[in-house]
Amino acid sequence: MQIPRRARELGVIVGTLPTGPLNAITDVPGVRVGQATISSGDLHTGVTAIVPDGFADGLPAAVAVGNGYGKLVGSTQVDELGVIETPVLLTGTLSVFRVADALLTWLLDRDARATSLNPIVGETNDGHLSDIRRRPITPEHVHAALGSASSELPLEGCAGAGTGTTALGFKAGIGTASRTTGSGLVGSGTIDSGGVDSGTGGSGVVGVLVQANFSGTLTVLGTPIPAPPLDADGNSCMIVVATDLPLDARQLGRVARRAVFAMGRVGSDFSPGSGDYAIAFSTNRTPAFTDRDLKPVFQATTESVEEALLNSLTTATTTTGFQGRTAHAVPHDLIRLR
Template sequence: MQEPRRARQLGIEIGVLPTGAHNAITDVSGVRVGHTTIVAGDSIRTGVTAVVPEQLFTWAALPAGLSVGNGYGKIVGSTQVAELGEIETPVLLTATLSTFRVADALVTYLLGLPGREDAQSVNPVVAETNDGFLSDIRARPVTEEHVLAALHGATGGLPGEGCVGAGTGTGALGFKAGIGTSSRVTTTSRGAATVGVLVQSNFSGVLRVCGVPVSRERMGVPVAPVTPGAAPGAAAEHPGNSCVIVVATDARLDARQLGRLARRAIFAMGRVGSDFTSGSGDYALAFATAEPVLPVLPVLPESDVDPLFTAVLEATEEALLNSLFMATTTVGFNGHVRYAVPHDRLLALLGERGVAGTG
């Protein structure tokens, strides 16, 4: 089995802006990530991923914007985010039919925090993609303990990528995918700003790397792989659907501007080959961690948001590629298989086109 490697470890560099220290969403100060990976027997390949901004526990809410590329999916709490332009909880990712158990567990976690003894309302934010090709999604194996483990285990540094947490059973663009992350540092009229992105990839299309189409046929990957011992009548491969993108920035933006930033994150899916099918739930949620000060500083001028747009486009594209390149071939429910992108064949193809290093 090949060793998981990030895009830059393969000699593939996206865009022109520099990355943060970890090239991850955790490069935005105070943002932590935790995963709970659930693998059981031959049929369970799922999990939970938590994006936890520490600032929430000091300021109670952060400005946020939501963009819906295609609404065939679920984000618990999204209407209140759209209405008030803020998040008041960590952002959790999981599998479609486990969304509601995760949301309930997140509420339990929040009500138990010091100072919330009298709270009578909380708006949990939980998003999902469908990992039912590799995992028995009807089993709904995610428990409160799994959710609390992801929240309590959230740390800074480089988060796990590929087949971890909410990405354990997902696939994208014909290959095994999962969780990916990246960041960019840019300059605005207020000084340096960091944009970090984390993705849960599970959507269809033909992979494009640096503009080069990377089909499964070209990579030598079977089109409808089912292992020899699969259950009678096992289904051919599901193409995958949906993508959730979480964007964090330390730039001082309001909810409307964050919605614009989130929209650019969805645009970046097209750079890697998404076909944006009608059954794909494509969502991006962006939040800002800039500290509120008195007197309150104005938000970034509209004339100065373009560097942040460039940053989120580049970081999202690279995060999506990392979600693929860090994933490993996985056998799951009913003997279904999703194959990882073969690095050697990918680099050979890119070398022929003269668009990447040799890894």
């Protein structure tokens, strides 16, 4: 069995911008990730929780829908108000409602005065490798994912919500990556009484986490790598983009759309049955960018999504699951560049 490797370890260098220290969504200050995994017999599924500091006070956010064939709980309020007020959780399709309910319980336990909360839970269909009708996710799994959230490098491949997913003909799963943007991104803020430009964008981090489960032809740095046909249920992708750059909800919507576009760089065919969504949020509540500042942010986003999707594949391992079905890991020799 080949050892899971990240794309960079195989010599695949996406784009030109520098990565953060971990090359992960957790490079964004204040963003943590926790996961709970079920991997046994006919069950290969789980929960992945993206937990930003300060979510309870609302963080600027937006959702982009590439194709709405999915169940993204809470998305309409994000569209309406331009904020998230909870962690973002990912899971398998038929467990999404149980996860949302368990997340709501966790939130109510934290705030005895809350009377309205908008849990954000996304999904992809892991029914090819997992008995999805059993809906095995329990509140304990959800609370474990939330409770274990840390700023370390998240597990990739067959972990959490990616345990049973496939993409581009191979076993896939969770992937993550990040990019740092350079200085000189000056926003449109004002000078405060201390003479400081409160609107200076400055340098920052864009981090991405994906749950990859979609069809197409794997493409690595522009080179197609066909796989044997994989008759897998569900052709979807969830993308979460986090940044500490001072973007407002409208600008985050533009970022989220670029995140969906980036799926094409790895060969997505954007199938009619694919639910492709991106959620973008900022941990910085002081919007300061003008739209002309966004070019490097767009680049950071597309590079991070492309690399995160490749990582979701190269870190996954061959898995046999429900009804003896098998999804094979992509052979590293097919894509190794060094």
